[in-house]
Amino acid sequence: MSDHPRDEFRTQLLNHTMRFAAAYVPAYGEVAYRCLSDVHALAQLPSLPILKKSDILMRPEAFRHISMEPHLIQHTSGTSGQILHVHRSKEELAAIESFFSKSDEPTDKTTPVIISILGSTTDAIQTPAPAVGQVFRLNLRDPTWRSRIQDVVRAPWEYVEGTHHARPAVIVGLESDLRVLTALLRECSFDFSSASISSLITSGDVITRRLRRYYESTWRAPLFDQYGLSEIFGSCNQCGVCGHLHPDPHVIMEVVNPISSEPVSDGVGIAVFTTLAPFVQCQPFIRYWSGDLVEISEVSCPVDLLGFRLLGRLYKSVSLPGLTGSGIVLSAIEAYDALDDFSEIASSGMFKWLWEIKDHSQLGHLKFDLRMDSDRGSHTLVATIETRFTPHLYPEQSESLKFRIRDALCKRSGSLRESIQAGHMSLRINLKPPGSIDSFMPDMVE
Numbered sequence: 528m529s530d531h532p533r534d535e536f537r538t539q540l541l542n543h544t545m546r547f548a549a550a551y552v553p554a555y556g557e558v559a560y561r562c563l564s565d566v567h568a569l570a571q572l573p574s575l576p577i578l579k580k581s582d583i584l585m586r587p588e589a590f591r592h593i594s595m596e597p598h599l600i601q602h603t604s605g606t607s608g609q610i611l612h613v614h615r616s617k618e619e620l621a622a623i624e625s626f627f628s629k630s631d632e633p634t635d636k637t638t639p640v641i642i643s644i645l646g647s648t649t650d651a652i653q654t655p656a657p658a659v660g661q662v663f664r665l666n667l668r669d670p671t672w673r674s675r676i677q678d679v680v681r682a683p684w685e686y687v688e689g690t691h692h693a694r695p696a697v698i699v700g701l702e703s704d705l706r707v708l709t710a711l712l713r714e715c716s717f718d719f720s721s722a723s724i725s726s727l728i729t730s731g732d733v734i735t736r737r738l739r740r741y742y743e744s745t746w747r748a749p750l751f752d753q754y755g756l757s758e759i760f761g762s763c764n765q766c767g768v769c770g771h772l773h774p775d776p777h778v779i780m781e782v783v784n785p786i787s788s789e790p791v792s793d794g795v796g797i798a799v800f801t802t803l804a805p806f807v808q809c810q811p812f813i814r815y816w817s818g819d820l821v822e823i824s825e826v827s828c829p830v831d832l833l834g835f836r837l838l839g840r841l842y843k844s845v846s847l848p849g850l851t852g853s854g855i856v857l858s859a860i861e862a863y864d865a866l867d868d869f870s871e872i873a874s875s876g877m878f879k880w881l882w883e884i885k886d887h888s889q890l891g892h893l894k895f896d897l898r899m900d901s902d903r904g905s906h907t908l909v910a911t912i913e914t915r916f917t918p919h920l921y922p923e924q925s926e927s928l929k930f931r932i933r934d935a936l937c938k939r940s941g942s943l944r945e946s947i948q949a950g951h952m953s954l955r956i957n958l959k960p961p962g963s964i965d966s967f968m969p970d971m972v973e
């Protein structure tokens with residue numbers, strides 16, 4: 528596909544991975560994968576079938592190594608249906624440990640402290656891999672640690688072993704946990720200029736433009752996105768050079784059309800991942816359908832040739848029947864991003880166990896629902912949105928809000944704007960009073 532160093536590395540591991548899978552994993556020895564052992568180049572991958580979670584759930588044993596014992600069993604979050612268990616063997620964990628330890632340098636003043644924040648309700652079992660710095664786990668569920676967060680972010684090096692010298696510190700965690708940490712600090716009027724945090728790395732939720740401004744101005748530090756699936760060892764990280772997300776070197780990512788599964792090199796499609804041996808051996812994933820929409824574009828970045836932006840879950844997006852290309856007129860993240868600028872829109876109260884927080888709605892998610900109504904060839908996108916006020920009591924304010932929301936959605940999605948202008952669909956905005964939409968879960972990405 529290219530002579531980029533990352534693709535060279537992937538290509539080197541590709542054929543061995545394919546032959547290994549064909550020899551030891553029953554499903555990959557079947558007729559659908561008959562040309563597996565002949566795959567030597569990234570460009571040959573589209574000749575192989577797309578693998579979906581439902582395919583594995585039907586017969587999980589067929590997708591696992593015939594004799595390797597599981598040493599660690601991970602699972603998907605289950606927010607998008609049935610939970611998939613992922614087996615990891617001792618052999619692959621040892622390979623991960625040895626590969627990532629090579630770059631380890633002795634602890635000194637420049638080794639960063641990584642504050643790994645834990646607090647949300649999901650307990651994902653992570654694949655153990657050596658970190659690039661010394662990790663301190665800050666458990667926000669523990670009230671003792673919550674009472675010490677100001678000290679932790681001021682001098683995080685005091686909480687890791689070794690020398691107690693000031694050095695760079697990074698906060699890593701789910702966006703919802705960063706939301707909790709930031710709110711807790713603001714609640715006690717913490718002076719963020721005294722924090723020793725050089726950057727923030729978050730995953731698991733949508734970073735809207737408003738949220739990015741909020742975090743970066745509050746912490747006075749840049750925020751980087753991270754995206755990954757619990758099934759796949761490896762993730763995609765926001766690039767400091769071009770701003771796009773790039774997959775890790777030890778994982779292959781392709782983008783395919785959500786309807787035809789044909790490769791997409793420019794535009795909107797579904798992220799598809801292939802894991803590589805020796806990092807994954809017990810349960811290899813070959814062309815695994817993530818269910819997440821991304822937008823790729825030609826990037827001339829020295830880090831990686833594949834650069835993309837995340838658009839959220841396919842099933843949370845809105846498609847227009849008959850529309851060419853991806854068929855998507857509004858992705859989950861475009862919708863959330865456009866609506867997040869409106870303070871009039873209600874949000875759910877989350878983390879109610881945090882007694883230190885007075886207004887739990889600041890930790891929640893916007894309450895809205897999108898649905899495409901199709902009737903005899905006529906298509907209407909119905910956006911039902913809960914407001915913080917009762918719409919019929921304030922008719923003028925409601926009309927103005929509807930107008931501004933429509934404008935924001937059309938500005939955010941060119942596909943939506945063009946489809947409305949061309950008369951292929953219409954957009955209806957229904958405002959609902961407080962309490963109309965309950966138990967809202969955004970479920971944007973795995």
Ligand SMILES: [Zn+2]
Nearest residue numbers: 766769828830
């Ligand atoms: Zn880049």
